[in-house]
Amino acid sequence: MQFQPSERIAEVGQKYLAIQQEQIKQLKRKGVSIINLGRGNPDQPTFKPIVDQAKTELNNPINHGYPPYGGNQTLKTSIKSFYKQEYRVDLADDEITVFSGSTAALTALPMVLANPEDIVLTPTPAFFAYHIGITMSGAGEWQLPLLKENNFLPDLDAIPEHILKKSKLLFLNYPHNPTGAGATTAFFNKAVQFGKKHHIAIIHDFAYADISFEQKVPSFLQSPGAKDTGIEIYTFSKTFNMAGWRCAFAVGNPSIIKLLKQYIQNSVGGTFGTVQNAGGFALLHQKEQRQKLRSRYLTRRNAALNALKQCGMHASKSSGTFFIWAKLPDNIYDDKAFAKELLNYRHVAIVPGSAFGETGKGYIRISLVSPTQTIIAGIHLLANFANNYQESRDLID
Ligand SMILES: Cc1ncc(COP(=O)(O)O)c(C=O)c1O
Incomplete structure (x- = not known):
């Protein structure tokens, strides 16, 4: 027997990150390794x-x-x-x-x-x-x-x-x-x-x-x-x-x-x-462990902002959280399509801004819950894909 969802749960649908997690799993099953700058799960163990x-x-x-x-x-x-x-x-x-x-x-x-x-x-x-x-x-x-x-x-x-x-x-x-x-x-x-x-x-x-x-x-x-x-x-x-x-x-x-x-x-x-x-x-x-954790995220934030700047992308200087909110180049209209293509063809996961509401359209959220070098590598891949978006897509097609 197949049961149908109530109207309210159907309206809620599935969380963007849960859907993305499924896509990542499928790619991993094919042997692809992913740089995951999408998740919001701290990468360090509990103190x-x-x-x-x-x-x-x-x-x-x-x-x-x-x-x-x-x-x-x-x-x-x-x-x-x-x-x-x-x-x-x-x-x-x-x-x-x-x-x-x-x-x-x-x-x-x-x-x-x-x-x-x-x-x-x-x-x-x-x-x-x-x-x-x-x-x-x-x-x-x-x-x-x-x-x-x-x-x-x-x-x-x-x-x-x-x-x-x-x-x-x-x-x-x-x-x-x-x-x-x-x-x-x-x-x-x-x-x-x-x-x-x-x-x-x-x-x-x-x-x-x-x-x-x-x-x-x-x-x-x-x-x-x-x-x-x-x-x-x-x-x-x-x-x-x-x-x-x-x-x-x-x-x-x-x-x-x-x-x-x-x-x-x-x-x-x-x-x-x-x-x-x-x-x-x-x-x-x-208190001391908390201070160390803050310093770790600060180092990652600064490295991420530098990498984005070097690649010609604009991002707000975050005053807190472990996220960077970056603007996509103006010729990329559909941030959700961009995120999907970035995952499929460059194997980097980020969250498209519109997953957080319409006002987020044209932005992406990059998370800092990976080692600094991984974040930088991911940013280089994503910026390269974004800056050459049309050409990259033509090559894919
Ligand atoms: C703004 C915000 N509030 C709440 C939560 C959820 O936290 P909790 O693990 O306590 O459910 C998150 C987790 O990502 C968050 O980003």
């Missing part, structure tokens, strides 16, 4: 002291049962100390909840806070999870273009009044995937005022909190009054190379935290105690 702590935690029977919903007290205490030390933000227990990876919370939030007649405000280009959560909730979406001339910050004053009236939440994400842009404290202050004025929940996805270069990026919660109107979501995936462990947390407005906790409790459930306690340890004891 060893965290793994060692998890081994100890695994032997503790207290971690073998169902974990308490919303996070255990050990992790919550570590989160409080961490936010105090890193951002000078005080948190109470009811301002924290824990779940298995931030994607689970990001996709849940539209279902938690919006009804089908409501609207959710999203940046574009953006990480896929916001759009998927909105589709699953049945709510409407209003996209806010992030443009280079506005430093990739949304223009909150440009949202029409009739949209504002129906809007229930706004997603923000800085350092930003895919552009690498950072937010300013002034912008977050403005977002807080905006949220308060229009009674809109601000959801700040802080996935790349710790991966910033020239300047430490602010936490949304550092803005006065932020807890009145929003939450921040922090994941262990990137900061500690713990993407496979599936652990993240949200901090901020207690009423949003309560609803999110309620949703998680009734759907995906709690997070393995071993993982929570290893995470709590990571927050308090891995």
